Amino acid sequence: MGALNLYDTATRTVSTFSPIKSGEVSIYVCGATVQASPHIGHIRSAVNFDILRRWLMNSGYKVSFIRNVTDIEDKILHKAGHEDMTWWALAMKYEREFSTAFDALNVMPPTYEPRATGHITQMIELMQILIDNGSAYAPGNGDVYLEVRTLASYLTLSGQRIDDLLSASDGDGIASMKRDPHDFALWKAAKPGEPSWPTPWGAGRPGWHLECSAMAHAYLGESFDIHGGGLDLIFPHHENEIAQSKAAGYGFAARWMHNAWVTHSGEKMSKSLGNSLLVEKILQRVRGIELRWYLGSAHYRSMLEYSQSALDESAIAFRRIESFLKRAEEVLGERPECVISEDFAAAMNDDLAVPAALAGISENLRLGNQGITDKNNKAISKNASEIRGALAILGCDPFDTHFSSGSSKDLTQALDQVVKLALAQRAAARERKDFAASDAIRDGLLALGITIEDTAQGPRWSMMEKG
Template identity: 85%
Template sequence: MPALNLYDTATRSVSQFTPIKPGEVSIYVCGATVQASPHIGHVRSGINFDILRRWLIKSGYQVTFIRNVTDIDDKILDKASHEDVPWWVLTMKYEREFSAAYAGLNVMPPTYEPRATGHITQMIELMQILIDNGSAYAPGNGDVYLEVRKLKRYLTLSGQRIDDLLTAADLDAATSQKRDPRDFALWKAAKPGEPSWPTPWGAGRPGWHLECSAMAHAYLGERFDIHGGGLDLIFPHHENEIAQSEAAGFGFAQRWMHNAWVTQSGEKMSKSLGNSLLVEKILQRVRPIELRWYLGCAHYRSMLEYSEQALDESAIAFRRIEGFLKRAAELLGKTPEALISDAFAVAMNDDLAVPAGLATIAENLRLGNQGITDADLAAISKNASQIRGALEILGCDPFDSNFAGSTSDDLTQLMDGVIKLSLAERAAARDRKDFAASDAIRDGLAALGITIEDTAQGPRWSITEKS
């Protein structure tokens, strides 16, 4: 099996992945700022990195996966004050919504899921290092800034030049305490009515970037393998993380991976557009496993243009695969085990080429269905297993207990008995060529939401998927 190759934003190229410690992989992914309900763009990121994690685990690595929760920032405080609730009421509400969305879509919980406000101590320690070694300065008003022009390297991830950056238009040079308008805040001085924590340089709250450097260091050490997040984080967030951590003398991330957007009409989801694409809303249209399939099918670095039509077609395609697996399980008399085909492994090792992996699933599906027609149990078993193995990596295994329906086995058995009585009636009617009667039985069952198919092995029933 070929080695795993992954893209690195820092070099803009695909290269062989070699972890720092053999057999172990450490990953830090920037999670959400919990200030609104999750939309499908947020969970796409979660799913993309979940697929990476599952593939690393399947490849034999022990994976430590950190995804943080940003629970303090300007927007949160603004919104809390508008809604006249304490900020922590707001963040807890949305953090729970995000957790529920991830769980519903079968995104594995992170190894650790640190909150920014739980790591103020680590942030202060990091600032102390930066101030002691002259990288950062505290002008005395409670703010702490990183002095970017002192850095040996800056903007290496986004490939920009510091002099080309547009500086904030609203920056009032007269009142600013910054030595350079491009210096960014590690720490922001307390404002009346806002939460603050004491530091040696005055009370305040964290700037946006400091938390990730502090938490990555706390959980993964000075160097770790992969840092992930959305494309928009490359600048300034990830550049500034690099700046802080490297200025402190840490090695930081060895590889940077960024997922692309879910777009609408070619544009990144904005808040106004995003409202129509809330996870909760989309799940009124398709099942969670189908949404996961849809979001996971595009390559993580490609834009995914959302449309209801594409979502519906994707769901139908998934049901076809799912239908095969269920038939296969019935014919085999057991759930097929999950196996990884060589072709699927080749695809995944090529920078997680899920679309190429999909083509291998399509081939398995064709051969598996042929196996059903030919009553070739070996072919059914092999192809069902390889499909299941691939779906497990994509997080869309219909046999995964996370997706199990509410129907109990007892109830299913009871249903099976009752429906078989009807099917016996129908078989009798067909034997005497009374097709009106046999069709009436089938139509009656269809009206109840039960689909009947006549297979070579006899009639088969299933619950009709809503569409």
């Protein structure tokens, strides 16, 4: 298998990946700020990095994958006020929704998933280092700032110049306490009614950027292989993570990877648009495996323009592949194995070129179906195995027990469709006055424990209580 080449946002070039520690890869990906339900833009990032992780594992690496949860932040506090919940109950509610969405799309759980509020000690340690070495200062009101002009380099990831920037916006920072308007808050002084934690510089709560530097250091050490996140995080979040960690003397991330957005009418999904694109909503339209296939189908650095018709077409294309695999299993009398073809490996090693990999899968599908027509079991087996191997890396293997066992929600939905089908047959039987048939359908459902009630809105079904 050839070398893995990956794009690095910092150098703006594709280069051969070689890990710091032989045989091991350490990855930190910025996770969700848990203040709202996940939409497909959020989940695309998780799918993209899950594909990277699976490919690294397949390539023989032991992967440590850290994805944090930002569970304290301005937006969480504001939203909690509106929803009349405590901030921590609100954060937990949406953290669970994210976990459910990740699971529905077969995104592997991270090796560890640290929460910001669980790492205040590490954040204080980091601030102490930065204050001691003169790169940060505490003006005395409880805030702590990073003094960006003391840094040897700043803004190298986004390629900007300090003087071209607007002042750093900390939302509620008191600009007058800053030595320079571009300094950013590591720590925000406590405000009445808001949660706070004690520090040597006064009580307060963490700034968003500080969390990630502290947690990456806690789990992956001073230097690690890959830092990931969405394109929108490059500035200010990732620049500020770099500033803090480098100022502390850490090597920090050796490579930066950023996934592009899901766009809608050419725009990054806004919150209002996002409502119709909530993962939960879309999963009423397509299955988790189909949504994953759709979100993973574009190159991770390309925008994915969402439309319902594109999603539907993608799902139909996936079902064709899936039905070929199931057909192959029937014809061959055994389940196709997972085989990584040379073409697939070459595509993935080329900066995770999923579109090229998909072209290979289409060709496999064509040849496999030809094999079914020709009764050529060798061709069926070869192509089915190669498709299955590729799908496993893309997280869309229909034989994966994650999907095939079916969640109880999937089963309930499927049952609902089946009962509706039976009821439609019953209605048709009544229409043609075939009461024997209509009674037989009702009795058959009854024998399965399903009762039918005729209401003004049409028949309604329910499961009988077990006696």
